[in-house]
Amino acid sequence: MFEAVLLTVITAATPLLIAAIGELVVERSGVLNLGVEGMMIMGAVVGFAVANQTGSGALGVVAAIAAGMAMSALFGFLVLALVTNQVATGLALTILGIGFSGLIGEAFIGVPGLKLPELYIPGLSEIPFFGPVLFQQDAIVYLGFALVALVAYGLFRTRLGLVLRAVGDNHGSAHALGYSVIRIRFAAILFGGACAGLAGAYLSLAYTPQWVENMSAGRGWIALALVVFASWLPLRVVIGAYLFGAVTVLNLHAQAFEFDLSSPFLSGLPGFVTGAIEIATTSQFLSSLPYLATILVLVLISANRRLTLVNTPACLGKPFVPDR
Amino acid sequence: MAQTMTTEVDDGKVRNDRSKKDALLDARGLTKRFGDILANDRVDLIINKGEIHALLGENGAGKSTLVKMFYGSLDPDGGEIHWDGRQVEIDNPAAARDLGIGMVFQHFSLFEALNVVENIALALPNPGNMAELAKRIEVVSRDYGLPLNAYDVVADLPVGIRQRIEIVRCLLQEPRLIIMDEPTSVLTPQEADQLFLTLERLAGEGCAVLYISHRLEEVKRICHHATILRHGQVVRECDPTKETPASLASMMVGADVAAVSASAQKPQIGAVRLGLKGLSAKAATPFATALNSISLKLHAGEVVAIAGVAGNGQGELFDAISGEMPVASSMIEIDGKACGTKNVTWRRRQKAAFVPEERLGHGAVPGMKLSQNIVLTRHSTGDGLISGGMVSIQQASVMEKRIKQAFDVRVSHDDPEARSLSGGNLQKFVVGRELDRKPGVLVINQPTWGVDAGAAALIRQAVIDLARAGSAVLVISQDLDEIFEIADRIAVISRGYLSAAEPAADMTRERVGLLMAGGAEAQGEVA
Numbered sequence: 019m020f021e022a023v024l025l026t027v028i029t030a031a032t033p034l035l036i037a038a039i040g041e042l043v044v045e046r047s048g049v050l051n052l053g054v055e056g057m058m059i060m061g062a063v064v065g066f067a068v069a070n071q072t073g074s075g076a077l078g079v080v081a082a083i084a085a086g087m088a089m090s091a092l093f094g095f096l097v098l099a100l101v102t103n104q105v106a107t108g109l110a111l112t113i114l115g116i117g118f119s120g121l122i123g124e125a126f127i128g129v130p131g132l133k134l135p136e137l138y139i140p141g142l143s144e145i146p147f148f149g150p151v152l153f154q155q156d157a158i159v160y161l162g163f164a165l166v167a168l169v170a171y172g173l174f175r176t177r178l179g180l181v182l183r184a185v186g187d188n189h190g191s192a193h194a195l196g197y198s199v200i201r202i203r204f205a206a207i208l209f210g211g212a213c214a215g216l217a218g219a220y221l222s223l224a225y226t227p228q229w230v231e232n233m234s235a236g237r238g239w240i241a242l243a244l245v246v247f248a249s250w251l252p253l254r255v256v257i258g259a260y261l262f263g264a265v266t267v268l269n270l271h272a273q274a275f276e277f278d279l280s281s282p283f284l285s286g287l288p289g290f291v292t293g294a295i296e297i298a299t300t301s302q303f304l305s306s307l308p309y310l311a312t313i314l315v316l317v318l319i320s321a322n323r324r325l326t327l328v329n330t331p332a333c334l335g336k337p338f339v340p341d342r
Numbered sequence: 343m344a345q346t347m348t349t350e351v352d353d354g355k356v357r358n359d360r361s362k363k364d365a366l367l368d369a370r371g372l373t374k375r376f377g378d379i380l381a382n383d384r385v386d387l388i389i390n391k392g393e394i395h396a397l398l399g400e401n402g403a404g405k406s407t408l409v410k411m412f413y414g415s416l417d418p419d420g421g422e423i424h425w426d427g428r429q430v431e432i433d434n435p436a437a438a439r440d441l442g443i444g445m446v447f448q449h450f451s452l453f454e455a456l457n458v459v460e461n462i463a464l465a466l467p468n469p470g471n472m473a474e475l476a477k478r479i480e481v482v483s484r485d486y487g488l489p490l491n492a493y494d495v496v497a498d499l500p501v502g503i504r505q506r507i508e509i510v511r512c513l514l515q516e517p518r519l520i521i522m523d524e525p526t527s528v529l530t531p532q533e534a535d536q537l538f539l540t541l542e543r544l545a546g547e548g549c550a551v552l553y554i555s556h557r558l559e560e561v562k563r564i565c566h567h568a569t570i571l572r573h574g575q576v577v578r579e580c581d582p583t584k585e586t587p588a589s590l591a592s593m594m595v596g597a598d599v600a601a602v603s604a605s606a607q608k609p610q611i612g613a614v615r616l617g618l619k620g621l622s623a624k625a626a627t628p629f630a631t632a633l634n635s636i637s638l639k640l641h642a643g644e645v646v647a648i649a650g651v652a653g654n655g656q657g658e659l660f661d662a663i664s665g666e667m668p669v670a671s672s673m674i675e676i677d678g679k680a681c682g683t684k685n686v687t688w689r690r691r692q693k694a695a696f697v698p699e700e701r702l703g704h705g706a707v708p709g710m711k712l713s714q715n716i717v718l719t720r721h722s723t724g725d726g727l728i729s730g731g732m733v734s735i736q737q738a739s740v741m742e743k744r745i746k747q748a749f750d751v752r753v754s755h756d757d758p759e760a761r762s763l764s765g766g767n768l769q770k771f772v773v774g775r776e777l778d779r780k781p782g783v784l785v786i787n788q789p790t791w792g793v794d795a796g797a798a799a800l801i802r803q804a805v806i807d808l809a810r811a812g813s814a815v816l817v818i819s820q821d822l823d824e825i826f827e828i829a830d831r832i833a834v835i836s837r838g839y840l841s842a843a844e845p846a847a848d849m850t851r852e853r854v855g856l857l858m859a860g861g862a863e864a865q866g867e868v869a
Contacts, residue, residue, distance in 0.1 A: 177469070184453045184464050191451035194415055195465050196435035323627070328455045328497060 023267060024151045028159060029225055031263030033058070033217040036162045037241035038248075038255045039169050040213020045245055046173065047206035048186035048333035049097065052108025054214050055238025056115020057089040061218025063119040066126055066229045075134045079158070079219045086215020087208050089115060094207040098200050101337045116232060123229045131227030134158065158220045165213065170252040182206060186331035189338045199338050214238065240309075247316030249326045258316050265308040273301050364390040366426060366550050367412065367443075367519055373420035374407050381407040383574040384421065389519060394541055394551045396561045396582055398594050399571035400794030401766045405554050408571070409521050412552070413445045414438040439467065444517035446508045446525055454497040458490055462511045483510045486540050501652045502533050509540070519550045526560060527791075530651055531822060531855040538564050556795065557823060558587035572596055591795045609830050612642030615814035616663070616694075616783045617675040621682075623662055631655035633662060636840040638833065640783070640814040645806060646843050647817045647829035649854050650862075655838035656818045657699065660787045663816070664696040665689045676783055687722050695719075695781035697773055699788040699818075701765070705772040708761035712753075713738035715760055716745070716775055723779060741778065749774030750800060766797040773801050777808055784808060787818040802828050822851060836862035 037054055044051050064085035069078025093111050096102045134156040143153040173179035182202060185192045189199045217237070222229055240262060248254035297303060320326050367389040374382040382404045389395045399405050410416040412423070414432040422429055425441050432438050438445075452461050459476045463469035476492035483490040488506040496504060505525065512520050522541075526534040541551055541564060555561055561568065562582045570578040570593045578593050585593075592598045621636040633655055640646050650656055661667035663674060665686040673682040676692045686696070698704040706715045717738050721728050726737050742757055749770040753763065760768060773789060789805060790798035806828055809815045818835075819825050825832055826846060833843035834857035841862035857865070 177463070180456070180460055180464060184456065184460075187453040187455045188451070191447075191453060192464075194413075194435060194445075194447065194451045196414070196439070197464075327627070328495060330455075332455065 021147060021150060023271070026267045026270075027260065027263045028151070028155065029263075030266050031259045032159050032162050033220045033225065033237055034241050034244060034262060035256060035259035036158070036165060036220065037214050037217035037238060038244045038259060039162075039165050039252060040210040040217075041241055042245045042248075042250055042252060042255055043169060043173075043182070043213075044206050044210035045334055046186045046250055046331055047182050047203045048189055048331050048336065048338075049203050049207055050104045050108065050335040051090065051093055051111070051207060051210055052105060052242065053089065053093055053111025053115065053238075054210075054241050055234055055236065056112035057086045057211050057214035058115075058218040058221070058238045058241075059119040059232070059234040060089050060115045061086045061215030062222040062233055063123040063126070063218075063229060065215075065219035066131060066222040067122060069132045069223055070126060070129060073132070075132055075223055078132070078223055079134070079216065082219030082223075083212045083215040086211040086213070086218065088211070090207045090211020090214070093211075094204045097337070098204055098207075101339055104335050104337070112238065120231050123231060126229040127231065129229065131229070132223065133227040134224045156224050158216065158224060161216070166252055166256055173252065183331075186333055189333045189336070193338070193340050199340065203338075214241075217241070240312075244312070244316070247313065247320060249320045249329045250331065251329060254316070254319065257319070258312055261315055262308050262312045265311045269304040269307050272299070272304055364392075365424070366391045368424040368427075369408075369412070369421065370424065371421035372408065372411060372418050372423070374404075374411060374416060375419050376407075380574050382411070382418075385571070385574070385576055387569055387576070389550050389552055390567075391518075391550055392545050392548045393567055394545050394553055394565045396565035396568035397552055397554045397571065398558075398561065398568055398590060400594050400796065401792065402764050402794075403571040403594070404574040405571055406523065407574075409445070409523065409552065409554065412438065412519075413443060413521060436467070439465075439515055439517075442516065442518035443521065444512035444515050444519070445521040445523070446505070446512055447523055452496050452504055452507060455495070457493050457495045458507055459492045461496060461507055462514060465511045466514060478514065479510060482513055486510070486513060486543070487536050488540065500654070502529055505529065509537070513544075517549060519552065520544065521552045521554075523554045524556065524792075525553075526555065526557060527820065530858040531851045532859060533651075534560065556798075557821075558582075558590045558795075559823060561590065562587060570594055594794070595796045597796075609643045609645075609810065610812075611644055612812060614639045614675075615642050615677055616640040616785075616816065617678075618663070619673055619675070621659075621662060621669060621673040623658060623667060623669050625658075626667070631658055631838045633658050634838045636838075638816075638840060638843060640816055642782075642812050642814050643809055644830040645809045645815045645817060645828050646831045646833065647819055647825040647846075648833050648835050648840065649819065649822060649825050649858065650835035651858055652820055654835050654858075656787060656820075656835060658838070659835065659840075660696070660698060660785065660818060663785050664698070690719070690723050693779075693782035695776035695779055695784050697776055697784070697786040697789065699791065701768050701772050702761060706760035706768060709759055711742075711757045711759055712746075712751075712763075712771060713742040713757050715771075716741050719775060720779065725779070745771060745774040745778050748778065749804070750797075766793040769793050770797055770801060773804065777804050780808070780811070781813060783814050783816075785816045785818075788821075789817060789819065790821065790824060798824070822854060825854075826851075834858055834862040836860055839863040839865070841865045 037058055041051065041054055061082035065078040065082030068081035069075050089111060093107055096107045097104050136154050136156050139153040143149045173183065181197055185197060185199050185202050193199050218234065221233055244255055244258040248258050365388050369385060369387040371384040371386065372382050373384055385408055397405050407416060411418045412432065414434045414437050423432060430441065459472055459479060462479055463472065463475055469475050479490060479492045483506065488510060490506055490510055496507065525537060529537060545551060553565055562585065565582045568580050568582040569576055572594065582590060618636050618638040621633055623633040625632040631654060636659065658667065662669050665684060669682040671680045671682040675681065676689060676694050679692060681689055702708050707718065717727050717733055727734055739757065745751065746753065751767050751771045751774065763771065776784060786805065789801050793801065802824065805815055805817065817828065829846045831843040832846050832849045832854065834841045834854055836858055839862050841857045842865065
């Protein structure tokens with residue numbers, strides 16, 4: 019039972035983790051892309067459609083990544099070349115993604131999907147308990163972990179990461195030192211788009227292998243919030259994503275568990291206690307728990323204001339126009 | 343036209359003295375245009391090897407534009423640059439660095455969230471291993487007397503150290519020409535002396551330095567040659583060691599600059615108008631400075647100046663006095679009334695006026711017209727700007743014209759937006775707006791920061807005149823020349839502690855420097 023719960027936690031956390039780690043890179047470069055939800059849903063529909071038409075899950079995943087990148091390229095062109103407002107452009111990207119995905123997905127509603135195969139890591143997958151949980155997952159789960167490691171290492175241990183952080187911290191200085199702010203930001207935006215597309219593919223090819231309109235259901239927004247609450251630190255994004263996943267799953271189980279207030283155990287309690295239990299066990303309250311718990315924990319770990327300040331990209335959302 | 347003729351003759355004479363064969367950088371007819379404005383108009387400039395070359399001029403004379411073309415961050419519209427005898431195109435800063443041109447920026451080009459090694463690595467083409475670079479930084483910085491800890495995060499460091507980072511970063515690129523834009527504006531006199539030693543050593547090693555500064559004393563002291571720009575053109579070249587600061591200033595402005603003097607008229611000291619009593623405040627953010635039991639009595643008729651290196655609590659002190667940061671009620675008194683908890687408007691009604699350091703964004707709203715900016719600080723001070731809840735646009739415009747005229751604010755059209763004014767003009771406006779009220783207490787932070795000689799003299803004289811008319815003036819400044827020029831008494835702020843205000847006549851630069859470097863702190867703790 020516990021094993022099964024852990025498995026569902028991983029499935030719930032993976033799309034958030036992947037989308038958030040991509041957005042983290044974008045924001046570290048100083049760009050705020052609020053279009054994660056739109057890029058994600060486009061990844062989901064394109065991934066599903068291509069997998070369905072070709073019968074290949076791998077091709078579906080590649081197509082989803084390409085779709086996410088195409089959306090982000092549009093965003094990048096608008097905010098970097100035409101210097102449009104980042105917030106408005108990101109919101110428009112989300113609206114476009116939700117609408118356009120509904121149009122593409124029209125033909126695929128109710129069509130049975132194709133689920134990505136689980137990859138059993140030889141040897142490791144046979145370890146009792148840990149084997150099934152950690153080493154019998156589909157490729158995207160592994161890829162998610164690899165991405166976190168790659169981004170964490172890349173940001174803080176490589177020159178490319180240093181330049182990326184520098185551009186996000188002070189684009190004027192980075193430009194004065196001769197770095198191409200626009201090019202670096204465009205690359206970061208494309209990476210974010212690819213991650214969002216991949217997260218979308220996970221939704222429609224692994225999480226629930228089917229196409230349902232608006233199936234990303236706000237996960238892009240959660241991913242955005244996670245990045246901020248995680249103080250732009252990759253490992254904290256992992257904590258946030260898993261915490262959110264865990265509480266989501268627990269609350270599904272809690273909702274399945276019927277509270278019987280008329281039972282002899284509870285009948286002697288005073289009215290306000292039974293009232294509180296009644297409210298606490300309503301499905302609406304339980305559904306809000308993942309949000310509350312994640313915000314609470316991430317606020318607590320970001321209490322170190324100095325660390326947060328140093329990690330906040332100072333140029334986040336500011337337009338950059340080089341003078342020549 | 344006659345003036346240009348004499349200049350050319352002068353030019354030729356000076357040039358003959360300077361043999362061209364040592365030329366490292368030879369700029370010929372550089373021209374740069376921004377829209378209708380000709381920022382640089384056929385500028386010729388020769389910098390020799392091992393020469394400390396001053397580039398002088400008022401704000402907007404085109405100095406920054408010129409050096410940006412040398413550093414590759416602007417493309418010239420015309421003219422050519424010869425480097426070591428060969429014509430070159432400097433397309434970007436990387437190309438400039440490849441040639442051996444390094445730059446220390448006026449507004450630091452550092453990344454606050456990164457540490458010293460990371461900042462320096464970003465400027466080097468092949469930084470190599472970070473641990474080795476860290477060692478090299480510590481060795482080179484100590485060697486030049488500018489010691490640095492490689493793993494300090496820039497956000498935690500005071501400005502003096504930040505500038506060291508810029509200079510060490512430049513040195514590690516093994517430059518042949520270092521361009522320095524206003525390098526001493528943030529240094530204590532001792533730190534500035536150390537910088538001059540470093541520059542002289544570099545020059546001795548054959549490195550050329552292009553030195554931009556408003557501080558003519560130091561130009562005279564360390565520079566071998568000076569080129570003076572006015573309205574984008576080279577108007578003079580001279581040997582600054584043979585000039586006086588006054589003669590250099592008049593070459594820059596093109597007219598004599600009136601000397602400002604506080605001692606010309608002895609102050610008539612009156613009652614205490616602004617009292618600070620044990621003013622303390624915790625640091626609001628990790629990068630702010632706490633104020634530690636600051637006490638000061640400011641009398642009618644006098645100008646008291648607070649010296650100190652940037653980031654030692656000047657901003658916090660200003661905010662506490664102006665009312666932007668509330669403190670305990672008894673800590674601040676204006677004309678005997680306790681007002682530590684009162685807001686800015688209440689204090690303005692008590693005839694106090696405040697001019698913050700940052701003129702654009704704090705002193706004035708960039709997107710608002712000058713007349714609207716007047717309403718923002720003077721709506722409640724009995725100037726007839728508000729009647730029945732309505733703004734009197736007519737009255738605002740009358741005041742705008744009056745202030746522009748009295749403080750020589752030059753604008754391109756009537757009642758422009760604040761952002762369209764040059765720094766010096768906007769500063770004259772922001773100061774003039776408050777002086778026009780004849781306030782009883784004036785607190786002014788960095789009155790002439792980045793303002794050219796002519797405008798600075800005007801502002802300083804106006805401030806002195808106000809005090810002599812019976813007001814109390816508190817000037818917070820990092821410019822020691824200015825402080826000695828206008829102050830009757832001088833106090834020094836260091837890490838949020840304030841030294842006792844002593845008569846300016848008893849103070850020396852050395853003593854101020856020692857107080858800046860921590861002496862004020864020791865004094866404050868004893869008190």
